Amino acid sequence: MIQVDLEEERKEILKRYRRLLKMAKPVLKSGDAKIIKKAFNASNDAHKEMRRKSGEPYIYHPLEVALICVEEIGLGTTSIVSALLHDVVEDTDWELEDIEREFGPKVMQIIDGLTKISGVFDYGSSQQAENFRKMLLTLSDDVRVILIKLADRLNNMRTLDSMPRHKQLKIASETMYLYAPLAHRLGLYAIKSELEDLYLKYTDTETYQFIINKINETRISRNKFIKSFIAPIEEELESQDFKFTIKGRPKSVFSIYTKMKKQNIPFEEVYDLFAVRIIIDSKLENEKADCWQVYSIVTDFYRPNPDRLRDWVSTPRANGYESLHCTVMSSSGQWVEVQVRTERMDEIAERGYAAHWKYKERDSVTGKHNRGLDSWITQVRSLLESNNGSAIEFMDDFRGNLFHDEVFIFTPKGDLKVLPFGATALDFAFEIHTEVGTKCIGAKVNQKLVPINHKLKNGDQVEILTSNKRKPAEDWLGYVITSRAKAKIKEALREEKKSSILDGKEIVQRKLKQMKMEVTSEVIEQLRAYFETKTANEFYHKVGKGIIEPTSIKSFKEFKEIKKQKSKPSLEKMRDESSFTKEIKNLKGSDHEQLLIGEDMDVVDYVLAKCCNPIPGDDVFGFVTINEGIKIHRTSCPNALELLSNHGNRVIKARWTSQQKIAFLAGLRIIGTDRVGLINDVTKVISNELKVNMRSITVDSDSGIFEGTIKLYVHSTQHLEDLMQNLSKVEGIIKITRFD
Numbered sequence: 001m002i003q004v005d006l007e008e009e010r011k012e013i014l015k016r017y018r019r020l021l022k023m024a025k026p027v028l029k030s031g032d033a034k035i036i037k038k039a040f041n042a043s044n045d046a047h048k049e050m051r052r053k054s055g056e057p058y059i060y061h062p063l064e065v066a067l068i069c070v071e072e073i074g075l076g077t078t079s080i081v082s083a084l085l086h087d088v089v090e091d092t093d094w095e096l097e098d099i100e101r102e103f104g105p106k107v108m109q110i111i112d113g114l115t116k117i118s119g120v121f122d123y124g125s126s127q128q129a130e131n132f133r134k135m136l137l138t139l140s141d142d143v144r145v146i147l148i149k150l151a152d153r154l155n156n157m158r159t160l161d162s163m164p165r166h167k168q169l170k171i172a173s174e175t176m177y178l179y180a181p182l183a184h185r186l187g188l189y190a191i192k193s194e195l196e197d198l199y200l201k202y203t204d205t206e207t208y209q210f211i212i213n214k215i216n217e218t219r220i221s222r223n224k225f226i227k228s229f230i231a232p233i234e235e236e237l238e239s240q241d242f243k244f245t246i247k248g249r250p251k252s253v254f255s256i257y258t259k260m261k262k263q264n265i266p267f268e269e270v271y272d273l274f275a276v277r278i279i280i281d282s283k284l285e286n287e288k289a290d291c292w293q294v295y296s297i298v299t300d301f302y303r304p305n306p307d308r309l310r311d312w313v314s315t316p317r318a319n320g321y322e323s324l325h326c327t328v329m330s331s332s333g334q335w336v337e338v339q340v341r342t343e344r345m346d347e348i349a350e351r352g353y354a355a356h357w358k359y360k361e362r363d364s365v366t367g368k369h370n371r372g373l374d375s376w377i378t379q380v381r382s383l384l385e386s387n388n389g390s391a392i393e394f395m396d397d398f399r400g401n402l403f404h405d406e407v408f409i410f411t412p413k414g415d416l417k418v419l420p421f422g423a424t425a426l427d428f429a430f431e432i433h434t435e436v437g438t439k440c441i442g443a444k445v446n447q448k449l450v451p452i453n454h455k456l457k458n459g460d461q462v463e464i465l466t467s468n469k470r471k472p473a474e475d476w477l478g479y480v481i482t483s484r485a486k487a488k489i490k491e492a493l494r495e496e497k498k499s500s501i502l503d504g505k506e507i508v509q510r511k512l513k514q515m516k517m518e519v520t521s522e523v524i525e526q527l528r529a530y531f532e533t534k535t536a537n538e539f540y541h542k543v544g545k546g547i548i549e550p551t552s553i554k555s556f557k558e559f560k561e562i563k564k565q566k567s568k569p570s571l572e573k574m575r576d577e578s579s580f581t582k583e584i585k586n587l588k589g590s591d592h593e594q595l596l597i598g599e600d601m602d603v604v605d606y607v608l609a610k611c612c613n614p615i616p617g618d619d620v621f622g623f624v625t626i627n628e629g630i631k632i633h634r635t636s637c638p639n640a641l642e643l644l645s646n647h648g649n650r651v652i653k654a655r656w657t658s659q660q661k662i663a664f665l666a667g668l669r670i671i672g673t674d675r676v677g678l679i680n681d682v683t684k685v686i687s688n689e690l691k692v693n694m695r696s697i698t699v700d701s702d703s704g705i706f707e708g709t710i711k712l713y714v715h716s717t718q719h720l721e722d723l724m725q726n727l728s729k730v731e732g733i734i735k736i737t738r739f740d
Contacts, residue, residue, distance in 0.1 A: 066151075247277045274337075425450060
């Protein structure tokens with residue numbers, strides 16, 4: 001029986017390998033197939049005893065990663081070989097020297113880069129962030145390291161089904177937090193969209209499935225609509241001798257979900273569910289003129305929305321994306337997004353132009369875009385070198401710059417600077433030079449005087465005003481959005497902070513000696529906690545600055561004498577998942593490894609997070625905080641993404657017990673048409689029918705429309721759903737939604 005299975009597996013492995021060769025055929029040069037075969041055999045042999053969590057042979061993974069590199073990113077032989085071998089150094093007896101001997105220095109360097117940035121899930125938050133920083137450092141050495149890593153992550157996300165639930169949450173959140181924005185920044189739109197959709201699939205399966213079903217339900221009517229919409233455009237394009245392809249495709253599940261959430265609307269009200277893409281075959285020198293000609297044809301038939309025109313043909317995005325987007329009104333009264341681009345632009349938009357960098361013969365036009373990527377990589381490099389703060393701080397700054405659209409700003413001499421959307425005059429000052437930034441007192445935007453936090457718009461001409469007496473202040477960090485400006489401000493503040501820390505240290509030591517107390521690290525730690533500062537240095541800084549009066553240290557001594565020790569487990573022992581599990585086992589004397597909400601109150605401190613107000617029935621996880629015990633969050637909490645991806649080691653498994661006697665606070669938002677007695681009917685359903693206690697109700701009525709928020713106590717999600725169902729039957733109620 002086993003023999004049959006192994007034979008079947010061998011056939012499947014060969015089938016996948018042949019598919020890879022078939023897809024790679026257009027990029028293979030003489031002798032390449034031989035090298036790929038050698039890499040496949042080496043990988044297959046090295047991993048022959050290994051299996052994935054799903055039970056499948058491990059070789060499936062490197063084969064799929066290599067296929068993604070070819071099919072979805074457009075990489076060549078070196079990348080295929082590297083993808084096939086990407087796990088052998090880490091998981092088997094192979095050494096980097098073996099790789100270099102067998103496959104050459106290029107492949108060895110890529111494998112080395114991939115090995116250095118592996119193990120992202122195995123460590124605590126700072127290690128995770130440190131790995132990400134290492135990954136970015138490899139950018140300037142060989143961008144293929146990042147591209148193969150993205151392919152590796154995409155395959156991991158596609159096969160996440162076999163992972164336990166808490167691992168799914170951690171991996172999906174980390175992917176959404178870092179890898180999706182990175183794919184976006186490298187222009188890999190198809191991969192970015194799929195990563196986002198898979199994130200939603202594993203963190204909010206119900207909503208994901210709901211949107212998928214809705215898209216499928218509307219497919220026939222949507223196709224019919226697209227056909228009639230594009231018919232006159234096709235006819236006109238043909239009469240003007242354009243060679244073209246027109247595609248009508250639905251937006252990604254995640255972008256539909258984001259719109260529903262952001263605008264608080266149901267699926268049916270998301271008007272731009274799909275985009276119509278017109279791809280033309282155009283010569284390089286005629287591209288811009290041809291795109292505008294097609295735009296002119298589209299707007300001859302349909303009225304455009306002037307606020308929704310995006311011209312990324314004249315000024316491409318920083319990641320090389322070029323396209324002309326417009327939203328037009330169809331004859332049936334529906335808004336439709338139309339994208340116009342050439343075949344070259346479409347390939348770059350789908351696969352990302354990083355794949356074309358340095359490794360293919362290219363003309364002057366693509367050369368222009370590579371300079372764009374080159375300058376971005378240079379920026380990343382300088383950010384890595386100038387940032388000496390914590391790795392997590394760096395990561396937050398970095399990803400803050402990944403997803404932004406750009407604004408184009410001119411200097412007084414007419415030079416063009418590209419900044420993220422939402423950038424301020426202060427961002428622009430730091431973009432010019434660090435000295436200009438640190439001494440900035442204001443700016444002239446289009447000849448008008450504005451403050452340093454003035455947000456810049458496309459096409460603004462900006463002149464920065466400086467003063468030698470000026471120094472950066474703490475609140476400047478709230479005025480800037482670029483990583484460069486944030487890093488430089490933090491650097492200047494750190495320098496200033498150093499001297500106040502030294503002053504503060506001296507004052508504290510003098511004061512403690514006066515009070516006949518020994519200056520030990522334990523006493524300093526107690527002082528830090530007493531004055532509610534995050535670190536000892538922050539405490540010294542506040543003393544040095546005079547924010548904490550030296551005389552108030554006396555009150556600490558009195559407090560210390562009367563303080564009683566808590567009987568529950570010390571949080572100091574419980575900073576991560578493993579120590580939590582150990583503590584629970586010790587206390588309960590069993591193999592219990594997860595927090596049972598409702599049963600473990602007497603064993604361990606935990607609270608329900610205020611940011612998402614979880615109730616029984618919600619999918620939840622526990623988070624070990626530094627000084628507030630364990631907090632229970634919903635997996636859909638606005639803060640879940642950062643907690644799960646940045647601090648994975650402090651996340652613990654948690655579930656509700658079946659018997660819940662406690663009432664939990666939940667919020668409902670109600671919209672309806674106003675009428676006499678409506679409030680009375682609503683409160684009747686809440687108090688009389690379902691015996692629910694209300695904490696507060698606020699109502700606002702304007703022009704016959706009624707809007708209200710109710711905070712009430714329920715026992716579970718089922719209890720809340722029953723209540724929402726009953727309320728929706730009240731005459732005049734149009735919409736009921738839960739809010740955190």
